[in-house]
Amino acid sequence: MSDTFAFGLGFASRNLSGEPLDCLFPQPILRPDNHLSRICATFPKGTSTLAPEEIAKLDPNGQLAPAALLNKDQPLTCVNLSEDASIGSTPEAYLKLHLLSHRLTLPNTLNLDGIFAHLPNLAWTDRGPIDLQELPAVLLDAKLNGEHVEVMSVDKFPKMVNYVMPEGVRIADASRIRLGAYLGDGTTVMHEGFVNFNAGAIGPNMVEGRISQGVIIDEGTDLGGSASTMGTLSGGGEMVISLGKNCLVGANAGTGIPLGDRCTIEAGLYITAGTVVSVVDENREEIRKVKARELAGASDMLFIRNSQTGQVLCRTNRRAIELNDTLHAHN
């Protein structure tokens, strides 16, 4: 078994004091094989800055980073983690976010404790990240020289595509995908779509709604325009929300419970964990009334609001109901 949990050689932008603001890892490595792991083991543990000649000595065949990075003859940032402990530096936070966006691991599998503390709040501009203390002078100086600096966001997280561009993906508005998002092959995120860090779409998916932190949607599942997913199931513990395969959450709809496969929520309907739902079978007979949280994770559910009575219904079939019962029994 590998002694290395994760490893990356990267290049950091820095503020005027030399502190790292971010770090680009073109080739992040997760749980390398024994061969690579032996090379990684020769590098300093944790986060370090290494001169090109040191790196060349430790990794003479350039197996740990692309040539374009190694050949530039600049000091690089090295993050070398033997276990998945809580985050201890800015480059370490960036390495973990890269692992997710490079699809090397799924959301909710990494220890991200400490990430907010180690990500500085920065101005993300078309000149790259800028320390907020340094921003006003940069803006004024540019303006007085007839130049311009465009500020895109002021945030701890950068947009993903300035660091990682996964294959087979379309992203209509890149500002809405944070680094650390997992976008599987065949995923299209339209203009209204959003994917937080440590959240994602397994692919293929059509994402026109919001995938909150911690939420995963499985293949074939689509989120309509402005559809909302709550981060965690409020009440009764902190159940993580996920959506199974081939679900559809309609436009302007939302869910506060996890869904299994082949579930639909009609456009405009928001199901929260506390919504009282009338469960009906194929013959539209009511089987029982439950709070939606009791249906968490079940498959083959269609949620609608009867437009003449205002009643929220879950249409399902006998098989699904039996599964629900099992699920319910284990609650």
Place this chain on the structure above:
Amino acid sequence: MSDTFAFGLGFASRNLSGEPLDCLFPQPILRPDNHLSRICATFPKGTSTLAPEEIAKLDPNGQLAPAALLNKDQPLTCVNLSEDASIGSTPEAYLKLHLLSHRLTLPNTLNLDGIFAHLPNLAWTDRGPIDLQELPAVLLDAKLNGEHVEVMSVDKFPKMVNYVMPEGVRIADASRIRLGAYLGDGTTVMHEGFVNFNAGAIGPNMVEGRISQGVIIDEGTDLGGSASTMGTLSGGGEMVISLGKNCLVGANAGTGIPLGDRCTIEAGLYITAGTVVSVVDENREEIRKVKARELAGASDMLFIRNSQTGQVLCRTNRRAIELNDTLHAHN
């Protein structure tokens, strides 16, 4: 009658292999008059690349493109279409999208078959479009040189305003208007507004919601914040959605049916084709219950949900109801 359907001289950005990534047509031409058409007829049919001296020979008075383009002494891309056939090249796709955004023709009037196949998926950056294969090297190289490349989107469609800026329009967030959108004079698109290609607002309009592909809203009609329009009428065929004059779709509301003139959907209410609606007259007497699809295209309708009974109502007047009957009879 003109032998030319559409014509454009443009300039294309290219990838490292020389393939066109996009094409800017500063002066696209639709169904030119006989005089211009005769000049167009001397150019090669379809898509071609022409040297400046060839163009000067065929169009000696520079009538087919602005001087700024012709005088640059660069090879130009020529698209010369005698009929509105399905799309056969990237520049042809761009010419048709330009025709829409230059307001030379309305949405749903052009043959756009093949458009997805002929639009490459690209990184749209502040250095222009970049081939996705070439992107990682560009990003890394910039970073190592202390520069920055900002990726705006990864998409087949670019934003409109980098190519066409129609007059009399305000667009609060340009990333939400695709090339191929039709924005009429007097249209304001606020930050939450969105207009897809082959979709549009006749103007004047206030657009704070989403105009899906194929959807048109007529003059005086406003979409509230996050208001949603479905692309086509699901069930019973593929009816295209349009909204007539002086309608209002409230904030967080939506429609899955086309509306005539002077219709209102209250904030937060989503009308799908299958929503059962109680139609009431001026005296609030119920006339009948119908699925909303049967009201498609009717005028003078006010849709609300009774907040005490949950019932979705369509308040209308006798004249509108009679029109509805006629419409219904032809269904």
Place this chain on the structure above:
Amino acid sequence: MSDTFAFGLGFASRNLSGEPLDCLFPQPILRPDNHLSRICATFPKGTSTLAPEEIAKLDPNGQLAPAALLNKDQPLTCVNLSEDASIGSTPEAYLKLHLLSHRLTLPNTLNLDGIFAHLPNLAWTDRGPIDLQELPAVLLDAKLNGEHVEVMSVDKFPKMVNYVMPEGVRIADASRIRLGAYLGDGTTVMHEGFVNFNAGAIGPNMVEGRISQGVIIDEGTDLGGSASTMGTLSGGGEMVISLGKNCLVGANAGTGIPLGDRCTIEAGLYITAGTVVSVVDENREEIRKVKARELAGASDMLFIRNSQTGQVLCRTNRRAIELNDTLHAHN
């Protein structure tokens, strides 16, 4: 008392005709103390352009602007207002918008009459603001030279952070905060959040919804994803909407009435002024039915829609109801 209402030395970008397009005021001043006011009084009234040597003569110790601005040896724009009259020039409009974003005054406290007339509609690009008449030539010229100009928006208002970066704030998508927004310390605006000019969050707040022009949310109040606030109370006059402390408007919800403190609107529910609401007490007994506008400004209200009957409820407590009665009596 000060004779100066507001004062600013700034730098304007200009079109090819020399007209100001915008104005950056690094150090706007509101109601200066007597000492500063005496210096301001020596400057021309209204809007003027001053040579560096003139400024040096009037403000020899450089107290009215930062050294970086004064030392650049360029003509500056001076706005010197003795009272809060309607807006008379583009730089004056910019000064007032700066006052708000610098947190020198709250929304709805400045006279903004004339602001639309004095803000030119511009292309906001990564080369700075560009006159719309000049834009097509700039775009074409860049493209022909293998360069690129990115157009961010076409609007009368620029984004705030290109001019003002208030402390203690995160803004995930800077294009959604207009100059003139007031963002208090501790405010986070997520990707779906929006804050118009003359609107704001006192801080700390989590803003994932839309704060319309004129709307203020007080400390501890959160707006869920796509939550909507109406600009003014329709019907019964033009009551300005505000939300008190520690409120929560859920995802995809909205309000057309002002709320007091500790109010909640559940996810997906839109309360308009005309929504008929059943007010219930701690024991869930109905006390009365009212239009929501009669509850405007009351505290301790929880708005939900009964998911089995479709009835919109306001759950509250005796004390809150008594306050409501008082409020009602003064309507």
